[in-house]
Amino acid sequence: MKRSVLFAVILGAFLLGTFPARAAGDRIWTALVLGTNEKPPAEVPEKLENYAPALRKIFGYNSFYLLGQKKRDLVKGNEAWLMPTKEFFLGVDCLAREKTYYKLRIELYRRENLLVTTEAKLARDAPLYIRGPLWGGGQLIFLLVVR
Amino acid sequence: MKNSDDLQWNPTRQLLREHLVVSPPEHPDFINSQVLAAIRREAALASVVPAKPTWSLGRLLWPGFATLAAAVLLSVFLLPRDFAGRGSGAFISQVLTAQAMDPKTSVTSFQVPDEGGVVLWIDGADYIPATHRVQ
Numbered sequence: 001m002k003r004s005v006l007f008a009v010i011l012g013a014f015l016l017g018t019f020p021a022r023a024a025g026d027r028i029w030t031a032l033v034l035g036t037n038e039k040p041p042a043e044v045p046e047k048l049e050n051y052a053p054a055l056r057k058i059f060g061y062n063s064f065y066l067l068g069q070k071k072r073d074l075v076k077g078n079e080a081w082l083m084p085t086k087e088f089f090l091g092v093d094c095l096a097r098e099k100t101y102y103k104l105r106i107e108l109y110r111r112e113n114l115l116v117t118t119e120a121k122l123a124r125d126a127p128l129y130i131r132g133p134l135w136g137g138g139q140l141i142f143l144l145v146v147r
Numbered sequence: 148m149k150n151s152d153d154l155q156w157n158p159t160r161q162l163l164r165e166h167l168v169v170s171p172p173e174h175p176d177f178i179n180s181q182v183l184a185a186i187r188r189e190a191a192l193a194s195v196v197p198a199k200p201t202w203s204l205g206r207l208l209w210p211g212f213a214t215l216a217a218a219v220l221l222s223v224f225l226l227p228r229d230f231a232g233r234g235s236g237a238f239i240s241q242v243l244t245a246q247a248m249d250p251k252t253s254v255t256s257f258q259v260p261d262e263g264g265v266v267l268w269i270d271g272a273d274y275i276p277a278t279h280r281v282q
Contacts, residue, residue: 032281054259058266067281087281100238116254116269118245126240126263133269136277 026102026124029145030082030090031069035061036138051127051143058129059139067140074102074146087111088132090142095119102146108132122146239263247271 033048035055042063044052055064068085076097083089089109096103101123108116108130120128124146132140172178242256242265252271259266275281 054262054264058259085281087279101240103243114248115252115272116245116247116267118254118256118267119243120265120267121241121243123238123240123263126238126265127259128240128242128265128267129259130267131269133272133275135275135279135281140275140281 025097026074026146027071028074028080028082028092028102028104028122029069029071029143029147030092031143032067032085032088032132033141033143034065034067034135034138035059035141036063036065037061038063048143051145054127055129055141059131059141061139064141065138088140088142090144092144100124106144108142240265242267 031047033055036042037060042065044064045066047069048055048064048066052064056062068083070082072080072082072092074080074092074094074097076094079091079093081089081091087110091105091107091109093105093107094102095105101121103119103121105117105119106128107114107118110133116130122128122144126146128144130142130144132142134140239258240263241258245254245256245267247254247269249271252269254270255268257266257268258264
């Protein structure tokens with residue numbers, strides 16, 4: 001009898017410890033990146049290492065700088081404001097949560113001006129790259145990743 | 148009605164009763180004590196309840212149910228998320244709709260080759276001079 005109770009307690013603790021962690025959901029990470037061409041190419045910031053090959057291939061730049069970043073929880077029905085910098089910010093509205101992706105409405109603002117609005121399905125670790133305006137000698141790129 | 152064999156055996160039985168003498172035991176008290184001791188041993192053995200085996204079916208029942216319940220719960224909660232079969236499109240991000248608010252700008256989208264990412268390409272956005280802080 002004691003063994004059964006002990007087993008039940010251990011099982012309960014395991015299940016309680018497991019499910020809230022899984023139910024906590026994912027997070028969305030956004031970053032404002034500056035892409036430039038330099039000789040020699042600048043070292044890629046650690047947080048952009050995974051995305052640097054795709055950034056080079058898509059935008060044609062060899063150096064990337066992380067100007068700002070922000071991370072928020074993704075909860076269905078909630079709107080999150082992601083402000084990687086004071087100049088630009090993103091409104092992210094989680095419309096639906098499926099097993100493999102989130103359906104999001106994303107609005108890109110420059111200060112109070114809405115530049116672009118989009119609805120997108122974002123799978124985990126499959127980034128959304130937004131080519132922003134040119135800034136100085138480089139290109140502003142927004143990066144959104146569900147993790 | 149008596150059998151003929153019984154009639155023939157009756158005289159023999161009568162003779163045996165008259166002449167057959169049962170000799171008394173030499174130590175009747177000892178024999179009695181041995182018989183009584185044997186009766187007590189058998190009575191004691193009969194009164195002992197056989198012990199249950201440590202892992203009887205009843206004891207295994209609840210852990211069995213608990214293990215089964217755990218397996219079902221883990222299958223229900225874990226399998227659809229991590230191990231269920233997914234199509235190749237499940238890992239790909241997609242732009243469903245995109246609209247530029249400024250009439251001077253346009254927006255297009257395309258998939259990133261060889262990875263699940265997607266690009267939203269804005270054309271015609273105002274140039275920002277390097278002297279202007281964007282951070």
